[in-house]
Structure formats: C-alpha cells, structure tokens
Amino acid sequence: MSASDNFGTLRVTTHRGGDDLLSAGLGLRGLSGAPAPFAHPAAPTPAELRRRAIQSNWKGIADLGPLGGFGTVYGSVPDVPGREFMAFARLAGAKASHRILVQVPDAFDRAKRCLVVSASPGTRGVYGSIAVAGAWGLPRGCAVAYTDKGAGSGYFDSADGSGVALDGTRAKAGEVPLEFEPTGVAARAGIAVKHAHSGDNPEADWGRHVLQAARFGLAMLDEAFPDDAPFTPANTRIIATGLSNGGGAVLRAAGEDTEGLLTAVVALAPNIYVEGHGRPFYDYATEAAIFLPAALAAPPFDGLPFARVGGAQPPAWALRCAALRAHGRLSAMLPAAQGEEALALLRASGWHDEALAVGASSASLDLWRAVTVAYASAYLRRPCGDMPCGYSYRPQHTGGMAGPVDAMIRAAWWADGSGTPPGAGIALAGGSDVSMDPTLPGNLCLRDLWTGQDTDAQRLREAVQVTAASLPREDLPVFVVHGAQDGLIPVGFSSDPYVKWLRAAGRSPVYWKVPHAQHFDAFLAFPDFGDRHVPLLPFGHAALDRAWAHVAEGRALPEDAAVRDTRPRGPGALTAAALALPGA
Template sequence: MSSRSTAMATQFDSVRVTEHRGSDDLLTAGLGLSGLRAMTPPAFADPAAPTPAELRRRAVWANWRGIADLAPGGGYGEVYGSLAVVPGQEFHAFARVPGAHQPHRIAVQVPDAFDQAARCIVVAPASGSRGVLGAIAVAAPWALPKGCAVAYTDKGAGTDYFDLDAGLGVRADGTVGAPADGLAFVPDPASGRGVAVKHAHSRDNPEADWGVHVKQAAEFALQALDRAFPQAAPFAFDNTTVIAVGISNGGGAVLRAAEADGDDWLDAVVAGAPNITVAGARPLYDYTTEAALLMPCALPVLGIPPMPTAAAQCAALADAGLVSGDTLEARQRSAYDTLRASGWTDAALRAGSISVGFDLWRAVAVTYASAYGRFGVAEHPCGHTFSALTAEGAPRPATGAERAAWFADGSGIPPGAGVGIVAPTGDPDAPLKELQCLRGMWDGQGADAGRVRTGIEALTARTPRAGLPVIVVHGLDDGLIPTAFTSARYVAAAQAAGADVRHWQVRNVQHFDAFLGLPAYGAHYLPLLPYIYEALDRTWAHLHDGAPMPADAVIATTPRGAGNALKASDLAMPE
C-alpha cells in the first residue's frame, strides 16, 4: 500500500447503485458458463424498450464473449479462470477529465465477501473501445472471488452511441433517452444524419488521458467502498492496495496510469498486449494504415488464401506506385517485402490476417483518425460517417430495437451492433483512395493530417514511477498490436531507465482470445488470459507476502492442435 495523501478532487455524477444476488450475480449476471456460451444473447422482453437489468445482463454476455475463449476444450473454468457465483453491489457513475467535452463511464463491483482485512481494488479499463464492463473477463474472475473490488472505466470511448436522426442517446442506466435526460454522450452538434460514436466524435482524443481515466475509476472505488462498508471507512489510497490490469487498449491505459509523475496512488500494474505509444517507435495509427493498404496483397506470400478482392487491390496498388511488379506474384512479394522492412514479423502478419478478414484495419483507422484529430460529427477528414445500413449498404435511420440494444451489443467501434461505416462514394477508385486518404493522415501534408499527428504526439508514454512493480505480457504472434512496435520498445526503455518492469513474451499467442473458439485458430494459438491471471497471482504474492517479482521470460508454449482440449502443460507457465 502507498503512503501518499488521499485527497481527491474528481466529482462523480449520475451515481447509481444496484444489487446483484441470487440469480443475478456480479461475475456472470447469473448466466454461468452455459449462459455465456449461448450463441444468442439474453433476450429482451420488449426489444424496443429493454430494462436496465436486461441491458446489463446482455452487456455482461457480450463483453465476456468479446474477450475470453469460452468454447468447450478451450480451458476456461477448468484449466484457468473462475466463473464462481459472486453476490454483491455495483456502483455506476460518470466522471470527467478536466477540460473534456464528454464524461466517461465508471463502474465498481463490490462483492459481499469483500476482504476488509486485506483491502484491495483492481482497476480494469476496457479493452479496445468497449463499454464500461469491457474488462470484466480480464479482472473480475481473479479479483472478485479473492474479495477484491473491481473498478472499470470505458476510457472515454464505449457504446454510448447517439442517433442523429432521432436525437436520442444512452442514459446512465443504458436505456435510450433525449439529451435532457443526462446522457452519457451528446455530440456537438447533436443533429444531422446517421450515428455519432463517442470514441470518434467526442472531440476529446480520450487516449491522451487514459491514465487519468484509470485513476478516477480508483477514486470512485474508494467512495463506493465507503458507502458499502461505512463501519470500516474511510477507504483511502494509503490503506487499500490498488492494482491496475488491462489488455490491449486497457493495457496501454494502465501503463499510462503507471507513469503518474511521482503520484504513488497505484501499487502494481499488469499490462497485457498493450497498445502503448513509445517515443521513436511506430504508433498504432501508422502501422494500422500501412496494414490496411498492403496486408491484403501481401498475405498470399505466406500461403494464406487471398481475400476475394486481393488481386484487384494489388493491381490498384501497382497503378498507384505503392508496390512494384508486372505480375500478381511480384506485386504480392513487393507488398510483403515492404511490410517486413517496416518491422512486421511473419508471425504478426499471419495473425494479422484475422484483422484483414474482419476489415478491422479500416475500422480502426476511420475511428482513430477522427479521435486523434478531434473531429466532430460530419468533419471526418476522409469523409467517413457512421449509420445503420440497408442490405445494399446504403445509410438508413436506425430502428428503435437497434438503438435500444447499442449499450449492450456495441463494441465501441463500428461496424457492429447494427452500425456500419459509410465510406465516400461516387469514384470507381474509391476503395484505394479511401485507404490512401487514411494513410495520408499519418504521412501526408495539410491541416487535417497535422491535427491527427498532433493528437498522436499526445499519446507518448513515459517510464513508470520508480519502484512500481509492473509486469508486461504480450503474445509474440500478436498481429493487431505487434510487440515489436509496442511492448518490446516500452520494456526496453523502462528497464534502461531503472524501472521495475518485467516482461513475459509468449509464443503462439495472438491478440484475440475470443477467436480461439474457431477451430482453425484454437488449434494453432493459445489464450493470453491465463498469463494475465498468473501475473496477477505473482504480483499479489509480491505485494502481500514479499515474494520476488518474476523474471523476464520468453515462454515456449505448445499449441493444443486440432480437436484437442487445452492442458495446463500447454501453457508452460514460467517458474
């Protein structure tokens, strides 16, 4: 525990407290493993007007399935992880970073069996752009059964979409309402056509403040514990252990919280596959836009079946002078060689094919260009908007049922939950020009590109506070956030500065545990979450029992192969 002053300045609005016992617990909303495995989400009694309880249960289902491999044979609940029934309370609120246009959501889960003798909070910012419970599978299975509270934040992104056609958005309880109802996100302007997405349209560049979001979640957790256990109050940073854990964007957020400029409110950090921007290394937007342009053309060099449009994209790249060669094979080789020369490994490229298949590179580039440049609704520098779409891909107004489910079903970054990307049209060369425009926000000229690059410059991480124990865990096959551009550079800089940072590099692990339920991926890749839970165990033993922190390790795992169930020995946990 730290010994710093416990003064807090953050104000929390729209505070709600809900009880979760009996058939509606904290960890799985009463669904259990079988309910989380169900292929269809928990139903709403009235699809156009779900209750807050129905929305929460469905959000729990969606966020578990978006992060963890729950498929039979994948090992969850058997080899690693817990799905114990945990009764307790949830506290929800809005908080606002100083100077921000929009609030971010915070939630705190307090188990009835909270350990008042070993007070602990685990802060878990959402992965990706997910909603406030987006890290439930990352932190809650480890923390809640141990008697720790869990604090969440959506980091200024999340699923609080706003329907510009109807003038409706998402209330504090997840239901749909008008701006006068105190919504989680109201864009400026709040008019027009289509859908406004908080991550893209807040004008706040929330990624620049990830560390502040994490600390505010911890502050709210202390207040929630005061309210839950008044006889044991006050709960403060100097009498409560605080560990921050996150994966992907959440991993980047906890590393940003770790730097804190001498403010020692935080006791330890575990960061998995972190999206972290390091001085001198390639930021996410750079390698994402490069991948969007070149990866579909390059992948056949590795023996990966091409996408249906790959040959046409190779030809368009050649016409634009972006790859060389007179044959398809030569152009594919040129695209591949360019990616390898810029730092991509074969392992990252193979796993990156997942993002090609789901058009994720373009989705990230569209949303993040808007966020980094602080562009509002209808201001995207490449002309992109978001909307519900017809079967032919044309914009249309959202239905009431679609709008009602956004809070629970959205991932925070379209396409998904009935909201798609509307690209500029009317040009036969539009697909390539669209990607070139997005790429030009990184390596081009003009005021718009300058705004995007200024936003990216605000993301550069600093080394952690001296003495703060940090474990960084990253899969060496990560194809979305390659370790060569992120954690490897971060750890090298932190260790060179004398920081207490340990690094686990795990072979045969890519970015998306949730995709391991697909047989082709589950046969070749292992999950990341077991290593996050193990790192939390080692960190806890260090903080409370004085055990040494683990050494750096390159972990040689064994893929389970087709048709085989995961075994503990496959994971090869370091000793």
C-alpha cells in the same frame, strides 16, 4: 477524491440471487450461449441490458468455446453477489463525460483490502474488462473499478436525438443525462460515437482515466463500508490491469501516478508508445490496412487461416495488388510478385513474419480500416457529420429499408456495441469508390493523414505525440504480458521497445512474451486458427497472481519468461501442458 474529479448522479444496484456481479447470473454456460434475451426487444429493462452487456463483453474477450479450456484448464465463473456503483464522470477540461463503475462483492476482504482498477480494451463499454479484471479480482474478495476511458457504446442517434442513459436504456436528449450527448449535430449526420466524436482525443487522457477510476473506487468503498472508512492507498492495495488499449492505459497511468495510488500494474498486450522507440498504433495500422492485403497474395502465406479460404487465395488480395500498382504504390506486374513486393515493404518497416501471418485475420475482417477511422476522427477532434476522409456511421437497415427491427437493434446498442462501428446495426459509410477495391481510397486518405504535410496531417501527428508513455516510479512493480504472435499490436512496435526503455532507465519490469499467443482470444474459436495458438488470458491471470503474491505476501517478483514450453493448442481441446503457465 481529487478536486478535479467530477462525478454525476450515483446509481447503486444490488446483484444477488441469480443476478451476480461476474456473470449476471448466466454462469459459464449462459455466457457462452446465445445472446441473453429481452422480454420486449424494443424496450429492454436495465437488468436485461446489463446482463447482455456483461455477456457480450465476456464473449468479445475470452475464448469460452468447448475447445478453449476456460472453466476446465484455467478460469472459472463463480457466483459473486454484491453491489455496483455507477456514474457518469468527467475529467477536468474534457468536453464529454464517460462511464465509470465499481463492483463491490459481498465477500470483500476487509483484512486484505484490495482494489483492482481497469480500463476497457479497444473502445468497449464499461464492462469491457470484466473477463480480465473482474474474473480475477471479484472471486478473491477484491473490489473492481472500471472505466470506459472516454469510449464505449453510448451511441447517439442524430435522427431522433436519442442516446444512452445511466441505466443503459435509450432516452432523448434533455430528458435525463446521457452517456454521450453531442451538441449542434444535424439530424442527418448519422450516429455519433463517443471515442470518435467527443472532441477530447480520449487516448491522450488514458492514464488520467485509470487514476480517476482508482480514486472513484476508494470513494465507493467508503460508501459501501462506512464503518471501515476511509479507504486510502495507504491501507488498500490497488492493482491496475488491462488488455490491449486497456493495457496501454494502465501503463500510461503508471507513468502519471504522482499521487502514489497504484501498488502494482499488470498490462496484457498493451497498445503502448514510447517517443523515439517503437511505432504508434495509427502509423503501423494505416500501413497494414493498405499493404497487408496485397502482401497476403505472396506464397509465404499459403495455407494460413484468413490468408487463404478453403486453400485458395481470396480475390481481394489480387485486387489490392492491382489497385496499388494502379496508384503507383507497387511496380511489379503479376500478383505473386506484387505480393512479394508489398511483403518486402512491410518487413522493411519493422514487421516480423509472425505478426504479419496473424495480422491476416485483421485484414480479412477489415479491422484496420474500422479502427483507424475512429482514431483519425478522435485525433482531429472531428464531430459527427464531419469525419475525416468522408467517413460516417449510418444505421444499417435490414433489407435496406427502415422498419420495426431497427428499434430493437437501437435499443440493444449499449449492450451489443463494441464502441467501434461497424457492427450492432451500424455501418461504416464513405471513404470508398466504385472500383474493384472500393475501400482503398479511404485507407490511402487515412494513411496520408500520417505521412502528409498538410494542416490535418500535422495536427494528427501532434495528437498522437501526446499519447506517449512516461516512466513509472522506480519502486512500482510492472508486469507486461504479450503474445509473441500478436498481429494487431505487434510486440516489436509496443511491448519490446517499452520494456527496453524501462530497463535503460533503471526500472525492472517483469516481461512475459508468450509463444503462440496472439491478440484476440475470442478468435481462437475460428477453425484452424485456434489450433495454432494458445489464449493470452490465463497468462494475464497468472501474472496478477504473482503481482498479488509480491505486494500482499512479500514474495519475490518472478523472472522474465519466454514460457518456453508453451505449444499450439492443436485440433483438440486445450490442455494444461499446452499452456505451460509459469510456475507459482
């Protein structure tokens, strides 16, 4: 390990006999079912929390529904017994720790030593990438190293000074080391979230997080198999893979891997930014949060899921049009014309119609605002109780009153939380007014942090600038797999310019742009929405197959693929013909 690596107490657990590494004994049926129960809801055991965390992260990433094809057309959830090695880690210079995990299957292939390293998508906890990295690597006899990359659901409650211990249970500050333990937080400051409030701008260190996880993985293989040690990059193939923010993290690691740790990189729908190319996520996300709800009032969105409900236009779109006109952001008089005007603004800034149509889901679910609030706080290194634009995270009491159910919800935060409230009993408060469009003021404030000229705006842009990617070494195989209809991280702002930049610099990435695939496979369970798309996950697993064949068997790298024969799933169950995966 590097001298700069700082790991806390190691927790080693064994998972066999109905409690395996890949599904905690739930299997495919259990993963897709109701939330795994707790015997005592206000005091779940570490094993119960782990099982529920694995389940919630599977369901948050993969389409496990009856029409989705998982387990029949692609993918499986076999029983994988083995051991887990977990610790709190810290990067050199960081204020807060993060969680890191290595899963070592009993059937680890010592003849073909393989370590898969992955960063969680979005701001999910350490099991966030289990459907991507674990599902591919563990059944093949690979060890899998995960990092939450400075995010995760180790929420700290300022009201009682409690956070999340290494085993997932809640504990008071000072009793045991906590996943996130901010200092100097007032008792009424609300809920402290690691990504938003650590003071570290974790995104700047995504690449370092992945490389640290790789080193931790090698060290834990030494621990697991001392007779076969040492495990090094010279004798162990290390494949980095991730989805969304995790995909961006492994590409960042590819550009920062001066040690030659990585053997290959496979990035799915990566949130990646190249200086002078494409657009940073915060830029286009704050823009979409303001103008996309208005654009959805335009006729081109008639009949599209999330843009229309029961064939009718939700009132929120017309209200956003009127509010933007009142703020001087639109000039047309009628909602349809205002919608067309907003649509024209988005098209002029680089949005393609395919991304806008699917982006309706993020607008309808208010994802743009939820995500950019956390990013703004992280970029500006704001603590809990002093978030930008007046936002805060607060407990969402049932019926508006605190009661016994709150203890049960709080106890499950680590397992159920996505790392970005609202959700799991936490509300996003502030940034609003009492108008007919109450969230617009906060969205305008977040946008002004990108377009403005005051000190905070300058600091935020500087914080975004240090998240730009660097070039990977010339001989590193890099696969990029992205849905052509991604509405959250559009290919035109991310993968397209990144791949073009690599090629201009003499690199040879493999780029699969998948028609009819979008960002959230889990959203394919929504009626009508899933009919129009195919999942991205099977293409990621196929790319991992090809990467492994190249590094382990010497097979040639595949060509780019537009995956031309892929077609929408339709109203029935997914078929292999609809996927049309690139040939082996």
